[in-house]
Every structure is written in structure tokens, then in C-alpha cells.
Amino acid sequence: MVAVSQLLRARVARILVWTLALVPLVFFALGVRLSDFANLAAVLNLLGRLSGVLGLAFLLLSAALSARVPGFDQPFGGLTKLWKTHHRLGAAALLLLMAHPLLLAFSAQVHDSSLAFATLFPPLSDLATWSGWLALVLMMVFLAPSFSFFGPPDYERWKRVHQLAALAVIFSLIHTFLFSRTMPAWLDLVIWTIFAALALGAVLWRFVFSRRVGRLPYTVVDIERPANNVIEMTLEPRRRPLQYHAGNFVYMTPFDRDLDNGYGEEHPYTLSSSPLESNLRIAIKDLGNASRALQAINLGARVTVEGPFGRFFKSPDAVPRPELWVSGGIGVTPFLARMRHLSALDEGGDIRFIYCVQDEARALYLPELEKLAASIPGCKLVAHYFYREGPLTRTFLREHCGDIEQREVYICGPQPLNRLVQSHLRALGVPRAAIHSEEFELL
Ligand SMILES: Cc1cc2nc3c(=O)[nH]c(=O)nc-3n(C[C@H](O)[C@H](O)[C@H](O)COP(=O)(O)OP(=O)(O)OC[C@H]3O[C@@H](n4cnc5c(N)ncnc54)[C@H](O)[C@@H]3O)c2cc1C
Structure with missing residues (x-):
């Protein structure tokens, strides 16, 4: 029940963000006239403007979600999940904004190819168009590494390049305000000012205030x-x-x-x-x-x-439910924290803990975990040694956790282990809503 409501909350939070992203579309639709469908050129022009409006809304909301304000990630089920929405909005924005100039040029091309060229490449004094181009080029540069076009990126370099996003946001706003012809002028001003405030507020928090007050x-x-x-x-x-x-x-x-x-x-x-x-x-x-x-x-x-x-474990105020924990390697850290906490509180729980390690030499914290498990009523720990037993199997899971489908399952470890356990759990009939995993990867 608890897990379902958490999953539901995360879904509602995601739906709200996407709905907000579509708000400019509604106002854009109000400004659409019959003449916008009069011929192919008009339809292409309409689609070109539409992709610009949607692309900008997605870009600004994606920027707003990068704020990293503590607590803000909770309704989304944690920061790693919140950033999936941020990445999806960013990717959708890039595709739409790439389509935007092309559609406008195709629309002009229907009349005359020199008009198409002039639409794409006007005189340098046309700040509105050139700021749009600059925003798009910056977006392509900062987003390309995220799609691993050039292989897995070096994280720190990726992050520095990704920060160019802030400049792309600024130039795309200049482009929009200078053109100001996507919707009725006053609506243009109101909508984009609100979206811009959200995006710039996030950027300011991230690069100025969080460094001063957040750290x-x-x-x-x-x-x-x-x-x-x-x-x-x-x-x-x-x-x-x-x-x-x-x-x-x-x-x-x-x-x-x-x-x-x-x-x-x-x-x-x-x-x-x-x-x-x-x-x-x-x-x-x-x-x-x-x-x-x-x-x-x-x-x-x-x-x-x-x-x-992050929001790995359910809230401490939630009704306690039987749990299964599966960890591997340094993924043991959230479980170590929880066991240290339960032991300090003198509290118990119905917990099965499967700790996957390569061999005895790499069984990090095992002596302390065994001691903690012995001090927590209802907590049972079992180590799974890869060198002896091979990859974790369904039989092993079932043998050490007979009522697995009744439990909330928490997984933290390397990605291959994470995927393997999730596929076993689904085969064993564990509902998706009862599976919680933390990945030590944000890209
Ligand atoms: C939610 C979460 C919790 C984590 N908890 C732990 C923990 O308790 N103990 C532990 O040892 N490790 C933990 N990690 C992993 C740790 O963040 C990376 O090992 C570390 O950032 C690697 O940095 P590096 O420069 O040494 O390695 P690099 O060679 O730069 O990076 C190795 C990989 O680590 C990831 N990474 C690097 N820098 C970052 C970053 N700033 N943000 C996100 N991912 C990054 C990238 O996927 C990269 O490919 C956690 C990661 C996440 C996302």
C-alpha cells in the first residue's frame, strides 16, 4: 500500500511536470486561425512555430528541474528519478528545437528557395534569428555527450559542458522575446516570463545560492x-x-x-x-x-x-512491512546506514538481507553487518559468494526468502546485479511497485 502510494505520487509528479510543459501549447492553440491550414506552406509554418513553442517549454522546465533543492526530489521518488524526467525533457527539447528552423525553412521553400535561405540565414543584424541559432548550437554541444555519441563521457568534462545549457536557455529566451510572435503578445510575455523565472531561479540556486547556503x-x-x-x-x-x-x-x-x-x-x-x-x-x-x-x-x-x-527507503513514519534487501559491492552503504540506525534505535523489523560479494576478501563490512543483524530482532543476513555459487539465482532468492512476493524489495549494487535481481523478482511475482532500487550512476 505504502509502495503503491509512493509510486503513484512519483507518477503524479511526473504527469504534473509534463502537463505544465504543455501549457504554452494550449495558449498557442488559441491563437491558431483557419488560414494556418490554408496550404502546405502555412501548415509547415504552423508546425515550425509549434515545435519552437514546445521545445522552449521543455527546455525551460528541464532547466527548472536541475535545481537540486533538498526535498524537491522527494515527490519524484528521489533525485536519480527526478533527473530522468530532466533528461527526457531535455532530449525532447533538442529534437523539437532542431525541427523548428527546418520546418520554417521548408515552409518558406514552398514559395521560393531564396526565401528559405533568408529564413535560415538572415543578415547578421537579425539578432532574433542569430540568438536562436546560438541557443541551438549550444544545446547540441552540451547535449551530445549525454547521448554518448562519442562513447561514455568523462563525468567531470561532461558536467562542465552540460553547464552550457544555462547559456542556451538565455539565448533561446532572447530569441523568443525578440520574435514574440508565437502567441498573442501579452500571453507570450506572461507565459515565457513564468517559465523563464522557474528556469533562471533553478540556475541561480544551483550555481550561486546552493554554494553559499546549501553546502x-x-x-x-x-x-x-x-x-x-x-x-x-x-x-x-x-x-x-x-x-x-x-x-x-x-x-x-x-x-x-x-x-x-x-x-x-x-x-x-x-x-x-x-x-x-x-x-x-x-x-x-x-x-x-x-x-x-x-x-x-x-x-x-x-x-x-x-x-x-534521494528516497531509497520508505519514510520512517510509514506502516512497517516485511522487507528483502539485496546489495552488492559498495552498494552496501544504504543498508549499513539503516542497520546502524535500527540498532541504535533498538528497533527490529522483518528483514531478509542478501549480501552479494565476490569472495570473503571483498565482503566489505561483513563482520559488522553480522553483529548488527544479530542485534536487530527479525533481521536475517546471508552472504552470497559469487566465486562459489555463480550469479544470484531465483532458487537462492526463494530459498532464503520464501515469502518474497509479500515483501518490499530494496536493491543497491552494480547495474548488472540490479538488472538480474529485478528480472528474477518479476519472474517470482513481486509487484513492480514493491521493487526499489538505487543506482550509483546519474548519467
Ligand atoms: C546516488 C549515488 C550514491 C552513491 N553512493 C556512493 C557511496 O556510498 N560510496 C561510493 O563509493 N560511491 C558512491 N557513488 C558513486 C560515486 O559517486 C562515484 O564513484 C564517484 O562519483 C566517482 O567519481 P570519480 O571521479 O572517482 O570517477 P570517474 O572516473 O570520474 O567516474 C566513474 C563513474 O562514476 C560516476 N560519476 C562520477 N562523478 C559523478 C558525479 N559527480 N555524479 C554522479 N555520478 C558520477 C559516473 O557514472 C562515472 O562514469 C554513488 C553515486 C550515486 C549516484
Whole structure:
């Protein structure tokens, strides 16, 4: 029931965003006249204007969704899910805005090809058209890496290029306001001002205010090494501490000049501490340049933490339901946080936890997890060793969780494990609404 209502809320939030994106279309339709269907040129012109209106609305809303305001991601089921809507709106905007000049040129072509050329490439003094071109070119440059046209992008480079989106938004607004002939003039002004305010507000929050007020300063006061490629840092607040739930993640930015890589770079990490602890804990595996460099962070280093984000586990106020957890590799962190929290609260639960590891040497935190499971009434932990048992099977799931279809299932681990478990769960009759997964990938 709880899961269904969460799923429903996420669906409603997505539908609301898409409905809002279609609002300009309604006002555009009010301005359509019979003469817009008089001949092929008129229809192409109408479609050209329509694709411009829709493309701009999608682009501005996509920008508005990039704000990353803590809490704003909750109705969408977490930031990773919210960003799927952001990506889809962005992709739809790009396609529509690419079609926009072509349709207008085709419409002019029906009359005369020199008119088509002049429509696309007017004199340089025509700021309205050239600002539109600039916006489109910027969009193509910033979005191309997102579609992996040139192979998997380097994350930090991708992010810097993606930020060109802010410029594309500004130029597309200049284009729209200068042309101002997509709808009746006053409507043009009202609608695009509201959309622009949402988009620019998001951009301002993201690049100005969140850096000043959203990032909380912390100091690294302890470093544990649960494996040779994993550290767990303990962070002490320098000002007010972050409030969060088990399973939330934050953007952490280190400011340690001795780091070989990643100084001042923000990366998402799940909090592995219980929300009752006065300090934060974050376990980091070396999965790339910045996370590898972090393995050598100094005690006393300054970091900032922005968040919390994500909505992995159901809200603590929800009616408790039997649960199955499946984790692999560093995907153990949200479960570690939850177990530490349940143990600190002295609370139990009906929990089956299948922890997938390669072999004993890579069973991160296993001794602590076993101890925690023993202290939490109703919690049963079983380790699945790949080298002995091969990939996780339905038989293994059924053997260790006989009533699997009655449970809320939480999965966090590498993508192949995530996909395998999801396909087993569906085959075993677990409803989609009862499956919750967190991916450590945002692209
Ligand atoms: C919601 C979430 C929670 C996570 N929790 C943990 C955790 O608890 N412990 C842990 O060790 N790792 C966690 N990660 C993964 C961690 O963010 C990446 O390992 C880290 O950002 C890699 O950065 P890098 O520069 O070392 O590697 P790179 O070589 O730059 O990147 C390796 C891959 O990591 C991803 N990545 C890199 N930078 C970012 C970024 N800023 N935002 C999103 N993805 C990025 C990209 O998919 C990239 O392909 C989490 C990721 C997400 C999205």
C-alpha cells in the first residue's frame, strides 16, 4: 500500500511536470486561425512555430528541474528519478528545437528557395534569428555527450559542458522575446516570463545560492579502511549538522590541497552513518580518479556536504512491512546506514538481507553487518559468494526468502546485479511497485 502510494505520487509528479510543459501549447492553440491550414506552406509554418513553442517549454522546465533543492526530489521518488524526467525533457527539447528552423525553412521553400535561405540565414543584424541559432548550437554541444555519441563521457568534462545549457536557455529566451510572435503578445510575455523565472531561479540556486547556503562545512576527524580500496570517513560539523534519513545521499566536495585529484569537485555519496550519530560517515570506494585520490585524504581536511537527496527507503513514519534487501559491492552503504540506525534505535523489523560479494576478501563490512543483524530482532543476513555459487539465482532468492512476493524489495549494487535481481523478482511475482532500487550512476 505504502509502495503503491509512493509510486503513484512519483507518477503524479511526473504527469504534473509534463502537463505544465504543455501549457504554452494550449495558449498557442488559441491563437491558431483557419488560414494556418490554408496550404502546405502555412501548415509547415504552423508546425515550425509549434515545435519552437514546445521545445522552449521543455527546455525551460528541464532547466527548472536541475535545481537540486533538498526535498524537491522527494515527490519524484528521489533525485536519480527526478533527473530522468530532466533528461527526457531535455532530449525532447533538442529534437523539437532542431525541427523548428527546418520546418520554417521548408515552409518558406514552398514559395521560393531564396526565401528559405533568408529564413535560415538572415543578415547578421537579425539578432532574433542569430540568438536562436546560438541557443541551438549550444544545446547540441552540451547535449551530445549525454547521448554518448562519442562513447561514455568523462563525468567531470561532461558536467562542465552540460553547464552550457544555462547559456542556451538565455539565448533561446532572447530569441523568443525578440520574435514574440508565437502567441498573442501579452500571453507570450506572461507565459515565457513564468517559465523563464522557474528556469533562471533553478540556475541561480544551483550555481550561486546552493554554494553559499546549501553546502555545510565539515572536517574529516577519522578515517577507517575497511578494504584496501575503500575508506570510511567520519565528518564533524563545523556549523549546523545535516538532518537526514538512512539511505539518503549527499554531494561531498573535498578541499584538501594534498589530493592528487578532485580538489573542489562534488560527487554523490550515500551516508553510511545512522542519522542519530552526531557526525556523518561516508564510505568511498575507488571507482575513478576523484574517489581514488580521496583514499589519501588527510585527517583535518575540510569538506562540504550538500543534501540530503534521494528516497531509497520508505519514510520512517510509514506502516512497517516485511522487507528483502539485496546489495552488492559498495552498494552496501544504504543498508549499513539503516542497520546502524535500527540498532541504535533498538528497533527490529522483518528483514531478509542478501549480501552479494565476490569472495570473503571483498565482503566489505561483513563482520559488522553480522553483529548488527544479530542485534536487530527479525533481521536475517546471508552472504552470497559469487566465486562459489555463480550469479544470484531465483532458487537462492526463494530459498532464503520464501515469502518474497509479500515483501518490499530494496536493491543497491552494480547495474548488472540490479538488472538480474529485478528480472528474477518479476519472474517470482513481486509487484513492480514493491521493487526499489538505487543506482550509483546519474548519467
Ligand atoms: C546516488 C549515488 C550514491 C552513491 N553512493 C556512493 C557511496 O556510498 N560510496 C561510493 O563509493 N560511491 C558512491 N557513488 C558513486 C560515486 O559517486 C562515484 O564513484 C564517484 O562519483 C566517482 O567519481 P570519480 O571521479 O572517482 O570517477 P570517474 O572516473 O570520474 O567516474 C566513474 C563513474 O562514476 C560516476 N560519476 C562520477 N562523478 C559523478 C558525479 N559527480 N555524479 C554522479 N555520478 C558520477 C559516473 O557514472 C562515472 O562514469 C554513488 C553515486 C550515486 C549516484
